[in-house]
Structure formats: structure tokens, C-alpha cells
Amino acid sequence: MELQLLAALALGVAAVVALILWSRLDAFVGLLAGALVTGVVAGVPVTELIDHISTGFGSTLGGIGVVIALGVMIGKILEESGGADALAKLFVRMAGKGREDVAMTATGAVVSVPVFCDSGFVILHPLARSLARRYGRPIVTLCLALAGGLAITHHMVPPTPGPLAAAGLFGADLGSVILAGLLFVIPLIPVVVAYARIVGPRLESQLDPALVGDADEDEIGKEPADPRIGAFRASIPLLLPLLLIVGNTVTGAAMEGSAVATVFAFLGEPAIALLIGLAIAVYLLPPRGTDRKTVLGWLTAAAASAGMIVFITGAGGAFGEVLRQSGVGDALADAVSGWPVPMFLMPFLIASFVRVAQGSGTVAIITAATLSAPIVEAAGVNPTLAVLSACAGSMVFSYFSDSFFWVVTRFTGLSGVAAMKMWSGMTTTLWLASLPLLGVAALILN
Template sequence: MDLQLLVALLGGVATVILIILLTRLDAFPALLLGAIVTGVIAGVAPLELVDMMTAGFGNTLASIGIVIGLGVSLGKLLEVTGGADALARSFIKLFGKGRERVAMTATGAVVSIPVFCDSGYVMLHPLARSLARKAQQPVVGLSLALAGGLVLSHTLVPPTPGPLAVAGLLGVDLGVMFLVGIPFILVLIPVVLTYARIMGKRLEPFRDHTMFADEEAEADTRPVISAGRAAIPLLVPILLIIGNTVTKALIPDSPVQAIAGFLGAPAIALLIGLIIGAYLLPQRRTDRKTVVGWLGQAAASGGLIIFITGAGGAFANVLTQSGVGKNLADGVGMLPLPLFLIPFVIASVLRIAQGSGTVAMITAATLAVPLVQDGGLNPVLAAMAAACGAFVLSQFNDSFFWVVTKFAGLSGVNAMKAWSGMTTTIWAATIPLLFILWAIVG
């Protein structure tokens, strides 16, 4: 193992972490500076290093930038038009009395496929409070069930930005990513429900009952559209993407696959979903200016994720072209450990250090690119490992920690027990699932 290249890798990773934690800069310039440090220490000529970075940035965004922008825009439409709220209410009716926690977890898991989990939680928490009052259930338990469902889909399946970016960096088909992520979610839902049930009973006496006293009335009066109408712009692109994946496997090089391949290309599928959503979700009297304004807000919120993903691509290309990645793959390949533990551990460490699960999984996927290319690591397994590592220990440096715990009326140690404990339990439960996936795909 070349010592200079090892130092280059460690220097680049340390640069990313220290910049995010100790400076006024965010993950976008941090990843670019990490790429520069890695290239310089590895001995790459300055102009060649710039070419590596710009090529990596451009190639990554060429494959995934459009998809992230469209996915965020579709999620915004579902959020502001009441579509996500309509889906939530339909799930509550579907599961019925006595299964309130199941209803809230399932609601969170579905709503968070297109909607950021922070927005989904703020939007749906009044509904959880109203349901808790009617069913005489602990609000903390239902809040945790909702938040757990939201974070599962937000972390594991596209078109949420983190999984989209990870899939793009590692070259994973989005349909495959979705089809692998859904079984993970189904297995993890009982983990969420069990933890929510136990902690709901234990922590309810410590909740601040004076917070958000009027939310129940708001939950009962909020206007919504029908769940069927809300589901159409979400289901159409998902089915098109999966259809492309299935036909590619069963009937490749056929006329049907050619059509399915075009319509199921993620950019085309999500564009179709967005067009449907723009005309189907808003009320009839909604003017063009309002809808365009919503899409503008989505572009603003999704822009940073696109930039971070591109910077991750720049870093990954420097790792690959400079030989640092191959050096890492050769060294790790000599260890008696499965390669997928590398992105899993990296994502876990970064999640604890800087708080953002999205940044953690994108960075871990970036460092896993050379392992996939040179070390024999399956890209699907690498993507899932990077995503699963990003679950661990949501705490004070994570914005979603504050959203969940403040709306649940918890603080201090009880907030850590509620949400940090929940995410760490989910993280631990993914480890055997990753080993099972490793045994299947190698």
C-alpha cells in the first residue's frame, strides 16, 4: 500500500470533516477543497487536478442533477397542495382503530418518498396529535412512529435527494435502488414501531403539554385533496422507472424495452410526474404565478443538494484518476472484512461528526466509487451501505433532531432517548440486512 496515496486519502477526508465542523463553509466547498488536498498530496499536476475535478463534477450532474431537481419539485407540489396530507389521512383510515402507530409509520414512509422528512414531519405532526387525542395514545409514541417512517424512506429510496445522489455516484439503476430499498424499509418498520411503543409510554410523562395546543383543531380543518388524486403524480414515475428496470432484465433489446427505457429513464419519468402534478394537484383557481412560485422554492431548496452531489463527483474522480482509490481498494482487499463496511463506517462517522445524513451518505458513496471500480464491491451493496450508515445517532447537530423533539415536546436527555435512540436502533438493525444483501449480491 503506497504511503503517499494513503496520506492523500486521509488528508482529503480530514479536510472535508474539519471544514464542515470548524469553519463557516458548508459541504459543497468542503468536498471541493478535500479533492484539492487529495490531489496535491498524491502528486497530481495543478492543471490536471482542475480537469479531474471539473470532469467529475460535470459527469455526475449530467446523470443525476436533472433527476434531483425534478424530484424536489414534485415533492414540493405534494407538500403545498395538501397531497401529502391526503395520503396520510387515507393511510390512517386504511389501518383503522387500534393501529395508530402502524398508520403513522406507514404514512411517514410513503410521504417521505417525494417530500423532505423535515417538511413532512412539520406538516403531519398536527395529524399525529389529533389522532393521539382521539385514540388516547401517547403523543410521543405516535410522533416517533411518524418520524421513524419518514426517516426510513428519506434515507433508503429515491427520489429523495440522498439516495438519488448515492445512486448517481455509484452508477446504480434507480429502479434497482427502489426495489432493494423497499424490502429494507418493510423489515425496519417493526423496529420503528417497537421502539415508538416502548419510548412513547416511558417518555409521555416528561413531555411539555403546553406546546402547540391548537394543533388538533388545525389538523381537523386543514383542506386536502383526495388521496387517489395525490397518488397519481407520485406513482406514475415510480412505475415507469420500475418498468424500465424489469423490461431491461426480461426482454432486453426489444421494441417494448425501447419504449419502456425512454419513459422509464429517471429524468423523463420524473418530468412526466411533475407535469401531471402541476396540473392535477393544485386547486382549479390556483393561478400560474403561484405554481411557478412553488417550483421556484423547490429549486432553491434542491440547489444545495445538487451542488453537493456534483462536488462529491469531483472528489470521486480525483480519487479514481490519481490512483488513491485503487490504493485504498488494494489495501482494504487484504483485510478479512467485507468491503461494504467501508462506506458504512465512513457514513456513520460523518453522520455523528456533522449531523447531515445526506452529506454523510454522499461523502461515503464518493469514497466508495474506487472500491466499486477496482475492488469488486457491488455498487448496489455500496449504495445501501452508505445510506444505512447515515442513520446513526441523529443528535444536536442534525436539524431533524430538533424538529422531531421540539414538536414532540421533549428536551435534554429525554430528547436523546427518543430520537437519537430511535435512529441508532434503526442503524443497528440495518447491519444484519446488509450482510444478507452481501450474501445475495456478493
């Protein structure tokens, strides 16, 4: 790898860390500064560098900004109307009291198969907060459990874009990849729960009260009162958007080009699906007699809390775009491809380094599959195993250039070192846990 690109990566990340941890500037400015430092040191012309930052910021917000805003609004309506409490009680009844973290992990793992992590967390995090408030569980623990469940299937199981693209690039049978990915995820669920239970309580004292309100001590440990609305009614604004998004995925694959697929392609677009969910929430959930001014006040408060999350997420996308366009990710991948390691681990290593370099797990999977496909094919590595390897490697060390890092940590209420302990630590633990699983898969598939 060229020394200049290595220096660009190191100095860019150092600038982000230094500004976020030790200056009076917030993460939004820190990420933009890191993008500028990386681009300048890498030799990107200034005019192109500005274009890369604008493109990365705009494309990231175009994909997730509206979803975040709408999801926060649905969550606010659920909280204020009592809908989140009704769903929380249902979740505890299904999983059993004391196993709320297991319920959140399993829910996240199921939802993230057809839905992006960011959208799934935005939609479901009010449940985690309500469970934490009502049953005296640490908010960090339940948010970690939810986010971890979302992450493992997002990285490992098609039809999410990364695994789907890798299956095509490696020439693997898609059905085999789906089955193998699901089997791979099962032993990772206890890892998510264990990490959440160990780390969550230790970070609870570092929650920012400006981001997450403190629980009412009188409510902790008590069985919640009967909610004002039923769980089924409360679930409609959550389930309908998810079903529309899933319907888009299924009809797009099974009925491509049909009229049904065309309808679902529109209704199942995350922003449209959540807009429908918000409209239903506004008119279905508030108790009878709630006036228009009150509901508008809820939505205004939600928009205010979503604003900084949206901007930070966009800045993370800008930083990631500069890392990609500067050539740092490709240079790392080329360097790793020449290392003397078992061939089934080649996609794993390339994906790991690309993920660290530019933040996107999907880009890491696709880059690893593109560069390693000729190598693993020549070595006779099973294509399904190669897909699992690239996908597992992409889970490593989610940090400032990953939009999901900001969604998880800011919605939870953590920043700085605590945020990295929460989410960078979780993803790295899952990455390490996947190594022995890859070894077992190699014994079975090769």
C-alpha cells in the first residue's frame, strides 16, 4: 500500500477522533474535518474533494435521512400515545420477564433480513426504550441487543445488498447462501446477548440526558398499567411499513416486471412505507380527544431530536465517500490479497480492511468479492464459503464513517469513547466470533 494513502487514512481518522473527543466541536464538524484531511493528504484535488464530500453527504441522506426523520416521528407518537408500552408488554409476555434483551435481539435479526439496519433500528428502538423504562433494564443493554440482532442478518443473509452481490460475484447458489447465512447467524445471537448484558450496564451511567430522558424511579420494577391502546392497534404503524418493505423485496425477486411488483416497488420504498406508517400513527394511536395542537407538538419535538442525527449521519457518509474515492480502500484490498493466508480467509481479510478504511459493510463485501473471486475460484474454495467469509469480515469495527454507528449510538444516547465501546466493540466481537464459525464452515463445505 502506498505510504501516502496510509498516511491519509491514519491522519483522517486521527482528526475525527481528536476533534470529537477533545475539542468543543461536535461529531458533525469532526467528520467533515476528517474527510478534508484524508482527501488533502491523499492528493485529491480540492475541487474534486468538495464534490466527493457533497456527493457522500447527499447520497447518504437521500437514502436514510428521510427514513430517520419519519421513524423518529412514528416513535414519538408511539411513546406519547402509549403504543410503545403496549408493545413492550407484549414482547415481555412472549419472551418472558428477564429476557427482554433476547426478545430484542431475535426481533432485530428477523427484521433485518429484508430491511436495512438503519430503518429497522429507527422503527424498533422505541420498543427497547419502553422495555428499559418499564422493567428497570439498562437502555444501553436493550439498544445493543436490538442493534446487534439487526447487524448480524444484515451482513450475513440475502436479500440484503451485500450478501446478494457477493453470491453473484462468487457464482454461489443463492438458496445455499441464504440457508448457510441463517445457520451462521444462529450461534451469533448468544454472542450479541452476552455482549449487551456485560457492556450495557457499564455504559448506562454515561448516557447523555439531553439525548435520552431518565426513567422514572417509581416505575422501575413495577408491572406496567394497562396501556391505553391494544398491542395490535399499536403495532400497525410498525408492521405495515415493514410488510410493505418486505413485499417490495419479495415481489421484486419473484414477480419482476409484473404490475404487483411495480406497486410494491413504490409502496415498499422505505421513505414511502414510513410516511404511510406515520399517517396511520397520527390518526390511529392518539387517545380520543387528543387535539391537533398536541399531536403537532409531538411531531415538532421529534423533528428537533432527529435533526442532529440526520446531519451526523450525512457527515459520516461524506467521510466514507472521500475514503472510497481517494483510493484508500482499493489500496488496502490489493495489499491484503498478496498475503500468505488460507484461501477461504482471503475474502474475510480484504473485507475487514476495506470496512475499516471506508465504513460501509456493503461496500466492503462487494470489494472483497470482486478482488478475491478469481483467487478463491482458482484455489477451489466453495463459493458459498467464500460469500460467508466476505460477509463475516465486513462486520469488523464499525466506527465514525459508518452511518449505522451514528444511528445506534445517538438514538441510544451515547457519544465519544462510550459510543465506541458500545458499537465498535460489539461489531468487533461479532467479527472475532465469526472466525471459528468460518473454520467449521470450511470443514463442512470444502
